[in-house]
Each structure stands twice: as structure tokens, then as C-alpha cells.
Amino acid sequence: MQVEWWVSVIQAFVVINLVMATFAYLTLAERKVMARMQLRYGPNRAGPYGLLQPIADLLKLLHKESFVPTAAVDRLYLLGPFLAAFTALVTFSVIPYGPGWEVGGVYVPGVVADLDIALVLVFAIGSLGAYGFILGGWASDSKYALLGSMRTCAQLVSYEISLALSVIGVVLMAGTLSLTEIVAAQAGTWWFAAPQLVGLVVFLIAGTAETSRAPFDLPEAEQELVAGYHTEYGGMRFGLYSMSEYIHLISLSALCVTLFLGGWHGPGFDGPSWTGPIWFVAKLAVLLYLFIWMRTTLPRLRYDQLMRFGWKVLLPVAVLNAAVTGILVVWL
Amino acid sequence: MSGPGVGWYLIVAALLFGTGALGVMLRRSPLIVLLSLEIMLNAANLTLIAFARQHGSLDGQVFALVVMGVAAAEVAIGLGLIVAMARRRLPLDVDQASALRG
Amino acid sequence: MTYGAWICLLSPLAGALAITLAGERISRRAAGWISTLTTFAAFGGALVAFGALWARDHGDRQELSTAYTWLSVGDFEVGMEILVDPLASVMMLVVSGVGGLIVWYSMGYMAGDDEERRFFAYMSLFVFSMLLLVQAGNFLLLLAGWGLVGLASYLLIGFWHHRAEAVAAAKKAFVMNAIGDATFMLAAVLLVWETGTLEYLGVFEEVGGLSDTTVTLVALGLLGGAVAKSAQVPLHTWLPDAMEGPTPVSALIHAATMVTAGVYLLVRAHPIFEAAVEVQQLAAILGAVTLLVAGVIALVQWDIKRVIAYSTMSQIGYMFLGAGIGAYGFAIFHLLTHAFFKALLFLAAGVVIHHLADEQDIRRMGGLKDELPRTHVAFLIGTLALVGIPPFAGFWSKDAILAATVESGGALGWTLFLAGLAGTVLTGAYAFRLYFAVFHGPRGEAAAAHAGHGEGPRSMLVPVGALAGLSVVGGLVSIPGVWHPFTSWVDETGEPLVEPVASLEYLVSAIAVALGLVGVWLARRAFLADRQLVTSPEAWRVLEHKLYFDELYDALFYRPAEAISAGLLHNVEEPVVERSLDEIGSGTIQAGGGVARLQSGLLRSYAVAVAVAVVVLVVVFVAVR
């Protein structure tokens, strides 16, 4: 079905803002959940139950002075955060969240851009995301920032391979790289989480590392590196980095939902078409909670442990999973 | 195909190739020589893909993919050599790495 | 039937391989037993094959068994195939039976040698090679067996490789045999060329259609091989030297394997020889010459084994004589009896040598009659059989050949007959000279030194006894006028050209026995008078040099070859080859030095060079287009 170009523009606008809102309240949710898990209250001053806390944070960041270190390389220093935020946001353009609707005679698809090679695009954009961190760390001309950026670099490159290999099983079973078709392949049958359980586990672990979340948060390990690559950033530039991290997390979770958990389909049945986005958000929320939970529970790895685990455990498992899936797909 | 014909792409590729070749022949930093080589490979890839479009056959694209793989391998080895040189405190200058002089 | 033949062929090979592969994991004694038992197993297989063949109808006694196609070139195919027919079955029995007794004997003779395992592996290989030779179903396989026999004999003659004479003798045997192998090979190539096959039956069918020249050349080539292998004049000089090997090896070479191969070939390929009559007659003439030459030289030898060796040459000469005039059955008959008594003589001589701790000079022996009574009897039986005194084995077979020469008639027949008779006198003379010198008269130094040592282990004496028995009765399988199962059996393979009547045979026998007794009387007289048979010093010298054959070959072949190679060394090798190598080396270094300057070590200069080359190439391509 032909999609009007202005429909896509509006959709993109809406999706981006929804993601931003999700990010804002994800920060609040994280602080609250962590606080409860650590027997604290968490933010509770701004608004009822601290619901206005994200807005307060935003205002605070906007009012801070935007300084630039003297030794920093100006243009790259400024480019870094924008690049990071941009690449994180772009991923959402290909994530399907519903079946598509007819609104007043105009067809509105359930995804901003339906591409044949959507999955490749996701990984391509995701791999570009590393530049935001590298540039920021390098341009700051600070040893903590540089070390943080190099750690990011190595970590992202290492775990990206496992991440990409973990979804190969899904691609083989669905026989397509298009995310909408992968979702369609899970309609009314087992989600890929069941046959691809190994892939799912690898995806979650590698994804945690990819988003630099605990227990893989070495790039910004506060106790060692102050704050890693964004040590020298302040104000809204720091805000952008922070935002890109959370949006990365959200997009990764959304991808996981799409690939392994049936996308916007309900468990075994589909309600009216408007329930699609609700299922999608519900699954997303579960995954996000899981990530927060992991952060509070697990201690950080050492750098060598991280590398050894990535190359010697995760990668072989991912390769094996892909190979076994391939053999089974061909023979069955 | 509306828009530029394949010949225009070939001209871009030729200019790109020349640039890369100049880089390889003029620069002394092994890192930049490596980068210039990548430019030359990419120029070749562009011609391959342009001709694939010209003939409506995917063989050129397949070949370009193979070239990409080989280029990745080449960079890995090149960088490995450069790091090894740096670790041994050798100067990073292709003119000084001339132990094989006859 | 064929499986018996295959067992016969393969069990010695299995024994050789087993001993070789087992190495030092088995004891020396075990190696001996493996070799002996596999050889007797081969004899069992031969018996089975023989029995099965016997049970068949007359005229149907021939079977070709192909294991697989060995070689295939276009239409030309050679299989790994064996032919079982009366001739082959007799040869199988002789080779494996007599061979088995000799190997058994070796266990006692070789006990305590440093390299017993190697010896038995070689012995098994030797027996296998000879069986391959006699069982082969085509000329190529025959050639393979032919070559392997040469190899095995080389290995065994040079078994004591720390002795320079042994090594030299081994090389001499090998080279002499190689000459024969080469002519044989050429004949085989010619056969393939002309007939397109190497199978006996196919070749024999085609022989009639070939030109006279071709047949003659082929027959000459085959005769060359036979002469070399059977040590006939003029390629005989290796055989006496082959005595350097251990005595059982000599026995094996002379009795069961190797030298009889030539006779076998003459009979096996008789259609070819019959098509080339001159060559067949040449074989008979060579046989006659050899029997005389060997008999004369044997008169003056001092080495116990050499005397027997020359007697072998002489007896093989009789066989050639028989085969050459077309008395195939008689030739093979003589081969059979000769195998018995010659093995007996060698093994008995081996007992003597063993007893005297490797003493071989008969001048140091003497008077051993009482010391070695059983050996004495055995040796006497062997000698009587050799001379052809009735009723011992040699009498029946040798006299049959002589009768056949008379029957063939003509100037050639009578000449050959006279030569044969002369040989009989010589045989009686040298055989009894040896017998008297070893066992009679006063005790020699060596005999005295080793008195009271006993005759040797049972494994040596039992084979000797068995062979003595065979030498007594072995000739009775063919009695003129009474029965002749053996000769008619062999005749199924090769229809004889001459068949003397019984009365002629008995007449000739009487003459031959009388002449043989003359020879014995001469030997007795000379011995009692304590002097040699050959009294003239000039004649003695000539004979001691073996009629100057070695010297002749030395002058004819070795010296010119040496001169030519020396000339090549000084005129070609040193000035041309060696100098040019120097020049090439220095030239390369110089060129390298020049080119090395291009190797600037500047990476970028290489890149520029590549770019310039591309520029030039593009110009060239555009211009060419």
C-alpha cells in the first residue's frame, strides 16, 4: 500500500517524541526501582511520587553553562553528543509497533519506514553509534575521557559481533531481513524466543554490553574513570549523551521485542488492531525492567573478564547457535 | 534510469582512484597510506557496482562484496603491523622502514 | 585348484613381510620358523594345485587365474594373473619343496648369526620371487619375478656385507643378470609391439604370424635372459663368485631357484624358440660349450663350494642341451633330479663347512669319512647321482638327454652327443676328486683341528637325509620302456621334438655310465698317486684363471669404459660442466647485485613504479585495441 510522504513525516515526529518521553520517564522509573531495591525512596519531591522529576532535571541541564575545555578540539567536541543521540534515535524508524490502520481514508502503516534490509540498517546505524563516544572521548583531550572512549571502542566492536550473530538464527528461521516480516512470521505461532532461546540470551547479554549498562558499564565506570568518555561534558551536552544511552537501551529492547518476542502480537491471539501498540509497549516495559534489575543486582566486571567473556564464551556460543540453526533450517 | 548515467560514476571513481594513488605515493605515514589504499579499493568498488548496474548483472556487486571482505582483512593486518612497529619504538614512517634495501 | 596356487605364491611373501614388519619383536628362531613354515605352506599349496590338476582330463590341464588387472594402457592389458599347467605345477613343487628343505636347514646353519631375521626375510623373498617367476601367467609378470629373483640373489649373495668379496660378488651377479634382464625386457617390448599382448597363450598363438626376423630377435632376447640367469657361457662368471653367500643360499640358487629359471624359460617359451630354430640350436650349443667349460674348470678348483658350483653350470648345460634339441620333458626331468642331488651336495658340503668352522679349502680337509659318517654317505649318494651311476637320480635324466641328442641326429646332434659324453667323463673326474679329497686320505689340518664336534643340529641333518632319499629314488619316475609319467606330464605343456626309443636309451646309458666310471677311475688313480688330475702346468694355469673369461671381459668392457669415462672427466666434466657452474654462479651474483639497487626499500618508490607500469599498460592496451 502506498504511503503518503507527509504521513511518514508526521509519524516520525510522533514516534521521536514518544521515545523522548519514554526516555524521560525511564530515568525516573530506574531511579525509583533502584531506590526501592536498595531500600530507599528515590525521587519524591517534584510532583506527586516525583513524577515531575524528569522535567526538573531537563530544566536544570538547560540552565547549566555550556563550557568547552581549552584543549578540546572544538568541532569534534561539539559533534560527539549529537552524533550519539542521532544514531540512537534513527533506529526507531524501522521498528514496527502495530499492524497499520486506516485513519480517515489515509493508510497509516505500523512502522515509519518499512525496508527490506531493515535489520542490516539497524546494525549499520548501531555501529555508527560508536563514533559519538569515540569522538567525544578523543576530542575532550582528557585521559579519563580517552581511556573511556577506547574502552567503549573495544567493547562495542567485540560485542557487536556476538550481537549480530545472535540474530542470525532468527533471520534464518524467518527467511528475511525485514522487521515487519519477521514480526509477521511470529504471528499465531511460537515466538522466536522459544526456538531461539540461546539466541535471545546471547542477544540480551551482548545488548547489555552494547549499551554499556551494568554489569558491562566499563566505559563510564565512575570508580575508575570519573565518568568515562563524557567526563568533560556538562549541561545539555552531557544530557544528550545520557539521553543517547537510554535511547539506545530502549531501541535495543524494542529490537529484542521485535525479533524474539513477537513484536506487537499478543501471546497466541490478536485483539483489535489498536491493541498492537499496547502489547508492544507492555513487552518493552518488561524488558526495560529486566535491565534495571540487572543493574542493581550484578557487580561490574573487570576489563579482562569482559574481553575474555565476549570472545571466548559469547562469540562461540553465538556462532554455534547460528550454525545449528542453519543446519536445522536446511534439513527440516 | 533518470539521473546521471553510469559514465558519471566512473569519472567520480577515476578521480577518487587518482586521489588515493597520490596519497599512497606521497604520504609517509603508514596509517595514511593504509587509508589511501582504502580509497583506491573503494574507487574500484564504485566502478564494479556501476558496471553491475550498467549490465543489469549482480556479479559486480558480489565482487565488490568480496573486495570489502579482503579490504577488512588488509586493514586488520596493516594495523597489526603498525601497532607492532609502534610497540617496538620504530618510527612510523614508511621511508625509514627500509631494512629490505638491496 | 587355483587357490592352492595362490596360497603357494603368496605364503612366502606373507612370511617375508611378517618377518620384516615384526622386526625385533620376534626372536631369531621365530623368524626361522616363520620362513620355514610359510615355505612348506607354499609346498602344501603346490601339492593341492598339483592334485587338482592331476584329477583333470588330459588336455584340459591349464588354468589362468586373474586376481585383477594390473596395468591397462588402451587396448593393452596386463593382469595380475597366474597360469597353472603341468610345467608350472612341477616347478612349484620343486621350488617350494626343495626350497622348504633348504630354509629348514638354514635354521641350523645360520644359528647364531647376527642378522638371522634379515636372512630369513630374504630367503622367503627369494622363494616368493621364484614362485612368481614360474607361476606368472604372462611375460610381464614373468619379468617381474625374473627381476625379483635377481634382487633377492643380490641381497643374499652379499648377505655378509662386511666382506668385500661378498659385496663384489653380489654386484657382479646383479650386473650380469641385468644384462640378461635387459635383453629379456627388449624381447618383451618387441612382443608387445608386434602382438599387442604379453599373455603366453596369446603370444604363442600369434607367433606363427610374425616375420622371421622378429621371432629371431625375440628368441635371442629371451635366450639372453635365460643364459644370464642360468649362468651359461658367456654370462656365467657370476655363478662361482656367488659362493660368497651363505651355503644355504648357494643351495637355493643352484638347486631350487634362480639358475633353473633359464631352463624353465626355454621350455615355457618353446613355441617361440621352435619358430626360430637357429636360436634354439644356439641354446643347445651354448649348453654343450658350458658343460665342457665348467667341467674342465672344476678339475682344478680348491674351494669345495666352487667345485659344486661349476658342476651346477655343467649340469644346467645338459638341461640347455636338452631344451635346445626339443627334449623338454627330459630337460625338466633333469632339472628335477638335479634339484635333489645338487641341494643334497650343497647341504652336505654345508655340514662339512659348518663342522670345520667355515673352512672351505679342500686341501685342508680330508679323512672326514669317520668323523662325519652320515654326511659322508649323503655326499656319496649326491656324487653318484651327479655322475649318473644307476640307479641314482642323475642316471635316468642325464642319459635320457644324451639319448635325445643321438635321436635328433645330424652333424649337430652327433657333435652335441660327443660333447655330452666328454662332459660325463669330466663329471666323474671332478666329482670324485672332490669326494676323495674331502672324505678320504689322511686327516687335513682343518679336519684335525675340529675333530669331535659332531655333525650338526638335527634341523640340518634331516633335510640332508630327505634329499639323499630323493636323490636315490627321484629318478624312478621315468624309466625308459617301463613307464614315464613324469615326462609325459611335462610334455603336455611342451610337445617334445625328439623321442628316443627305449633301446637307444639303454645303449646310450651303457656308454655314458662306462665313461663316467672312467672319470671316476681317473680321479681315483690321481688321488692314490697323490697328484692332481691336471698335470701340465700351462693347462693348470689356464684353468685356474677360468679360461680367462674374467680377464677377457675386463679388457673388452671394463677398461674401455674406464678410459672413456676418464676422458669425459678431463675433457667435458671439468672444463665444461664445472666451469660453467662457476660462471653461472658468479654471473647470478653479479646480476643480483645490479638488480638489488632497484630495491630501494622506499615503499613509495614501489608504488610509483606500479603506477607508471599501469600507465604504460593502459597505453598499450588502448593502442592494441
Added chain:
Amino acid sequence: MAGFLVWVIWFAAAAACLGTGVAVVSFANPFYSALSLIGNLASLAVLYLLLSAEFLAAAQVLVYAGSVMVMFLFVLAYLGGRADAPWAGGPPLLRTAAIVAAVALLVEIVVVLGLAWGDNLSDPAEVTGAFGSPAAIGELLVTDHLLAFEITSIVLLVAAVGGVVLGTTREKEATE
């Protein structure tokens, strides 16, 4: 209208491509050169898209820009100031020869292109939507070009092993 848009995009991408190419070669600091190469790769990806090579464009970004260049930047960060090198230099003759060779090469290519222009360079073949899709390329890769595929994989394996060997610090060096 659409044709004009394509021309505009092509022009922008080609200009960016050439500009970043020159930048790669001319920057003194390898870090900037590498960053320029990333821009070069991205603009090339756009050109690939215009040539209906979607998958290759994505692969270009994923493999080249995403992995290879990240590795490159990592090494540059690792080397730090040691990565800086003199811009050029060496024998003047060499420099002249290099420039002459490069220019000659360009001229030749342009001449060859000019010779071929009239034939058929301006009217490319008709293609369907599946042209350049991963499925089509993948099928070719494992049928017609299987050997090339396998050889490439072996080359990659060798490179991986070589990288590990080059990067491994020997015991002796480590104690120095």
C-alpha cells in the same frame, strides 16, 4: 522532477566523496584523515544506493564504517601522538614522478571513458526491484561465486590469525 532530485543527490554525494577523498590524503593528522574516510564511505554508500545496490550500501556502512574504521580509530587513539608523521618529503624526483603518474593515470582513464562513452555507457540495463537485494546477492555468492566466497573466507581467517599473532606480546618483550 524525480530525475532532477537524483541529479542533485548524485552531485552532492559525488562532491562529498571527492572532497573527503582529498581530505583523507591531505590531512596531517591521521585521526582527521580517518574521520574523513568515514565521510567518504558514507557518501559512497549514497552513490551505491543510487546505483540500486542497497545491500552493498548497508554492508559498506556496517562493515567498513562500523567495524573497520572503529578499529582504525581505536588504533589511532592507542598510538596517540606517535601517530603523527611528516606530511610528505623524500626525494623530489619521487614526488614529481608520483604526481605525473597520477595525472597520467587520470588522463588515460578519462580518455578511455571518452572512447567508450558513445557506445552504451549512458543507457544502463533495466532492472527489477530485486536487483541488489541480499537474497539475490547471497544466492550468487554461494552458487556462481562459491570459490571466491570460500577463498575470501580463508583470507579473512588468515588475517584474523595474523592479527592475533601480530598483537600478541611475547613473554620476553613483556618483561623488558
